[in-house]
Amino acid sequence: MSYFIPIAEFGNYLLYSILVGHVALQFVPEANKPKVNIPIPVLLLSTLGIIIFSLGPIVQTVAYFQGGVGLALAIKSVLFDFQVGRAWIFIGFMATFLYLAIFLKGSKYVQSLFLLLMIAAVGYSSHVASLSFWPGLLSHSTHFLIITLWTGILIHAAWFSKEEPNWSKFLRWFTPFAVFCIVIIIFSGIYLMLFVVEPKDYVKSWVLPYGQMLLLKHISIIPVLVFAFINGVLSRKALKLPSFNPKPWIKAESIILFIVFYFTAVMGTLSPPHEVEFTVKSEGSSKWVEWVLGKNVLSTLQLHLVPSFQSGLLIIISILFLLLIIISFKRYKPILGVVFGVGFIVALYFGLIMSLSI
Template sequence: MSAFLGELLVYMGGALWMGYLVLCFIPRKRKPPLMDGTSWAVAGLGMLVLGTSIPVFGAVRFLLSTQTMTEALRTGLLLHIGQMFLVIYFSALLLLIVFAWQKQRSILLALLTIPLWIGIAGTSHAAVKYGALGWTLQCSHFLCVTAWIGVVFWVAVGARSTAHWSAFLNWFSPFARIAFTGVILSGLLLMQLAIPLERYTNLWGVPYGQALLLKHLLLLPLLFYAFCNGTLVRRRLRFDSTYDPRPLLRMESIILILLFMASASLSRLEQPTLGQLPVSGPAGDGWVLMIGIATLPLLLLGFRRHALGVLLSLLSVSLIYLGLLATG
C-alpha cells in the first residue's frame, strides 16, 4: 500500500508542478484566467518529495533490524534509491527558494526542474534495470505525462472563467497531441525493454499484465474526452460563446486520476520475466468483451451529461477488461 501511495503522490505532484510550470510560459491572452496556484505548485513539490521518500524509509526500516538508526539512515541514503531521493529533495528545496525570491523566475524554475525530473526517473525500475536507456525513456515518459495532464488539471480546476478558451485550445490541442504521442512511444519502448510486444497478451495471465491492461484500456474514454475537449468544444464555441467547457474538462481530469491510480498500482507488482509468462491466455467466451465494445458509443452521452459519461466509461472499460482477460 505504501508503494502505491508513493507512486500516486509522485504522479499527482508531478502533474501539479509541471502544469504550473508550462502555464508560466503562456501569455495571459492565450489561457483562461487562472487562480493563483503558487500554494498548489508548492504542494506538488511536497508531494514529489514525500512520494519518493517512502521507499527510502522502507529501506531504512528494513535495515533497523541489524543496524542502529544512524547507520541505517546513512546506508539507506547511500543506496541508489536514497541518492535519487537526495537529488529530488535538494532540487525541490532550490525551487522553493526561487519561489521565495519573488522575481521573474520561469526560466530558472524550468532549469531546476531538469534535475528534479532526472531524479524521479532514476527511482524507476527501468532506470535501475536498463541503465541510461531506461532512465532516458522513463524521464521522457514522465515529462510528457505530467506536462499534458498537469495543464488539464490546472485549467479544469483553476480556470475562473472561459475567457480566451479558443486561444487556449489553439496551442494546447497540438501540445497535447505531441505529449500524448511521446507518452505512447516512450511507453511502448519501455515495454519492449522488458517484454517483447508480441508477448503482450501473455502478460494478461499475471497480475502485472492485468494491471497494465487496465491502464491501457482507460486510454479509450480518455481519448474520447480529449476529442470532445479539443475538437467538439472548439466548434461549439464558434456558435455559442456562452458555452462553459470546464465541466467536461473536469470529467477528463477524473479519468486521468483513475489512470494515475492504475499506473501507481503497477508499483506494487513485480514485473515478470519472459520465463514467468504463461504460454497462452485463457480461452473463454467472448460475449463479455462484445458487450463492452458495444457500450463504447454510449460515451457520446457524456458530452452533455458529464457524470453519466464517466460512469459509462467505467462500465465500458470494466466489461472490455473482463472480456479480454476471459478470452486472452
C-alpha cells in the same frame, strides 16, 4: 504499508503535474490561456509533498532489507548506495530550491530548471535505468515529463481557471499539443514496456499482479483518448454555442487520467516480470485472476486467448460504453461520461481476462 506506497506514487504524479502545469503555463501568453488562479500555498505544499511522497520506494526497499542487516544499516545503504536513495536526496535539494524560487517569485526559467532536474532524478531512479542506464534514464524521464506536462495543463485549466472568452484560443493551441503529447507517451510507453515484458509474453503477463496493472493502465488510456477527442475537436465546434462551457469536460478528462495515474502507481510498486513463466512458478500468479478463471494457474506455456460468448458480450458492452461517452457529450452530461468511461474499463478488463484459456 502495502497501501501507503501506491498512494505515495499517485501523489507524486499529481503533485509533479500541478508544478509542471504551473511552470509550463507561465510560458503561454495571457491572451492564449484561461486565467488561472492557483494559490501559492498549493504550489509550496506540492514541492514539500514530493519530498515526502518520494520516500515511498525508499521505505519499501528499506523494509525489504532491514530483516537481514538491521534498520539503521538498511537506511544508510539504501540512501547512499541505491539509485532510488541518491535520487531522493537530489530531489529533496531541488525541491527545496524550487520552493524558494516559487516563494520568492523567481524566474520561470529557474523554476523550470529545478523541475526538469527533479524529473531527471525520477528517471534516474527508475527500474529501466537500472537495466540500461542512459536509454532507461532518457526514455523514463521523457515519458514522465510529457505525462505531467499534458496532465498538469489540464488540471490548471479544469480546476484552477476562471470563466473567460479565452477558451477558444486555449483549445486552438492545446489540441495539437495534446495530440503531440499522446503520440510521445504511446511510443515512449511501448519502449519502456519492452524493457520488462516481451511482446510475446504480454498476454501471459496478465496472470501476474504487474501484468494486471499494465493491462488496466492500457485499457484506461482508451477513454482518455475519447475525452481528448471530445475536448480537442468537438469542444472547439461547441464553443460557437454561447451556452457551452468546456470546463466540466476538461475536468472529466482529468478524472480519467487520475485513474491511469493510480494504475501506474500500483504498477510501480510491483516486481516486473522479465520472465513470465519463471515468475509464475517461483512467486505464483495473481489470486484474483485465479478466482476469476476458477482455476489455479501453475504455468503459462499453454495460455492463450480464446473468446467465449461471455467475454465477447463484455467486449461489445465496453464498445457501447465508448459510444455512450460521446452521446453524453451531446447531452451535456460530463459526469455520465466519467461513469461510462469507468464502465468501459471494467467491461473490457473482464472481457479480456475471461478470454484467457489455460
